[in-house]
Amino acid sequence: MKTDSAVLAQKAEQHRKLGFALAKKSNELTTKHRAVKNMIIAPQKQSRHTLEALQTQERELRTERARVESSAMLNIRAYSNLTSPILCAKILTSGLPRELRDEIYRYLLPCSKFEHRERSKLDLPFYCGYTPVGKAFMTELVQLLYRTSFVSFSSLHELLEPVFKGVPVVARDYASKFNVYDVNWKDPKALELLLGLANKNADIGLRVNGYGMGAGTFKNLIRPHLTLLKQLEDIGHRLTISYSNRLHREAMFGFQAGTSVGATLDAWVYRFRDCESQHNDVYWQIFL
Secondary structure, eight states: OOOOHHHHHHHHHHHHHHHHHHHHHHHHHHHHHHHHHHHHHHHSSHHHHHHHHHHHHHHHHHHHHHHHHHHHHHHHHHHHHHHHHHHHHHHHHOOOOOHHHHHHHHHOOOOOEGGEEEEEEEEEEOOGGHHHHHHHHHHHHHHHHHHHHHEEEEEGGGGGGGGSSSSSGGGGGTTEEESOOOOOOSSTTTTGGGGSSOOOSEEEEEEOOOOTHHHHHHHHHGGGGGHHHHHHHTTTTTEEEEEOTOOOEEEEEEEOTTTOOOHHHHHHHHHHHHHOOOOOOOOEEEEE
């Protein structure tokens, strides 16, 4: 009597063989479809009867190819769902150090930059679905995703939201490069959440959304946060504050070690006025 693992292995092999056979057939149909399309658009004149026959053949080939492709993918996914848990368990329990496991995850990751609110659109390979690879595998993969990617957050609170449902990983514990579009600068405690970042050497971008804001308003908005900004700098973080006015001119300001907080703020406002006085779109990146 076959064991459960033997039955699963047999099913997986059946799906693998059928999936690859259908994929081969799909390639053959693609070649035929392309040839018929080329005959339809060929410069030489075709009789009406011949043209109609070719158009019918083209539609039939297109329909058949779509059916075969769908069936091939279903079998390949079934094969993956049966084999991925076993393979992923081996990766996690075979004694591979985390550095080598990270190289596997790095190969699977689709990008080095993404928006947190658009995380559901991340183009991860289908076999990185939560069910096939398992919770432990996805946990380590998402940890690396945060450590190596530049992430854009809509708000600071997204640093506490898991990137994938069911995977217990939040950006605050792993993010190393990110910006935040909507910071509530009117709340003097808004930036306190950043003190809890596990990575003590992060690149942090914070945006001021104040269209038409003058230099004085900018200074008053930033002043209550200077002590906390300096704390973040002293921890080891690299900070950038960006601002856009209604003319889409943009200024960016950053700290430099050894510069006093007051002098930094004055220099920010000086550069801010300089940016405001320009008649064309201006992009500043100033590390004071």
